[in-house]
Amino acid sequence: METPLKHVALILDGNGRWAKQRNLPRSGGHKEGAKRAFEIAQHAFQHWHIPFVTFYAFSTENWQRPKLEVSTIFRLLNTHLKKQRANFIKEKIRLHTLGDIAQLPSNLYATLMDIKQATSQFTKCNLVLALNYGAREETLRAIKLCIQASTVQSLDWNTFSRYLYTADIPDPDLVIRTSGEVRLSNYLCLQSAYSELYFTPTYWPDFNKEAFDLAIENYKKRERRFGNAEQ
Ligand code: FPP
Numbered sequence: 661m662e663t664p665l666k667h668v669a670l671i672l673d674g675n676g677r678w679a680k681q682r683n684l685p686r687s688g689g690h691k692e693g694a695k696r697a698f699e700i701a702q703h704a705f706q707h708w709h710i711p712f713v714t715f716y717a718f719s720t721e722n723w724q725r726p727k728l729e730v731s732t733i734f735r736l737l738n739t740h741l742k743k744q745r746a747n748f749i750k751e752k753i754r755l756h757t758l759g760d761i762a763q764l765p766s767n768l769y770a771t772l773m774d775i776k777q778a779t780s781q782f783t784k785c786n787l788v789l790a791l792n793y794g795a796r797e798e799t800l801r802a803i804k805l806c807i808q809a810s811t812v813q814s815l816d817w818n819t820f821s822r823y824l825y826t827a828d829i830p831d832p833d834l835v836i837r838t839s840g841e842v843r844l845s846n847y848l849c850l851q852s853a854y855s856e857l858y859f860t861p862t863y864w865p866d867f868n869k870e871a872f873d874l875a876i877e878n879y880k881k882r883e884r885r886f887g888n889a890e891q
Pocket of ligand 1: 672673674675676677678689690691693694695697698715716717718722733736737740789839
């Protein structure tokens with residue numbers, strides 16, 4: 661029996677190598693990568709009717725990159741989000757974020773908050789940006805919040821998961837990583853406990869609609885048992 665796809669989470673990897681192949685600066689790869697993210701999200705919503713699409717846009721570890729690259733990624737994100745603001749509203753796409761976005765540059769933080777607020781009434785299509793996100797930081801934060809709320813004694817998964825950034829977002833059915841790396845890199849580690857994983861050698865800026873379709877077709881062939889015996 662096919663489980664309907666509610667959430668696809670993507671790790672956008674290979675921007676730097678894509679740029680290097682073309683003798684471009686790394687920023688050229690990020691620029692193309694940011695464009696691809698919106699195209700893939702729209703395709704997932706419109707063609708596949710997938711209600712949640714999440715992108716790992718900036719991890720808690722990405723701060724270790726050269727300062728100029730970090731500021732370029734933030735600038736690109738801000739520019740793209742502002743450019744897409746009208747489309748978010750026209751296409752009724754709700755923006756969510758995962759991670760401690762208050763630590764981001766103030767202009768990007770303001771843009772994110774503005775679009776989140778302006779799209780908060782939409783329910784059908786949800787674009788989620790993991791920004792300054794890391795699963796370990798998320799877990800520690802949730803534990804601290806549980807202790808503050810004194811819910812530790814009676815703690816179960818349903819209660820604990822309410823303290824994760826993804827409280828209102830279903831677990832990913834499918835996690836896709838581009839560029840040939842085969843790891844999760846601190847991305848939605850708790851939420852992906854039963855996710856199907858898909859790895860492709862394609863660099864993120866080359867990951868087009870057809871590549872996304874291949875990933876979905878591959879997912880559809882899988883049998884998900886969530887720990888149950890074969891039926
Ligand atoms: C991974 O490629 C990419 C990043 C860490 C940054 C990704 C961010 C963007 C493309 C902007 C996101 C925009 C939206 C709208 C989601 P890499 O630099 O690690 O590539 P490499 O492994 O080949 O060096």
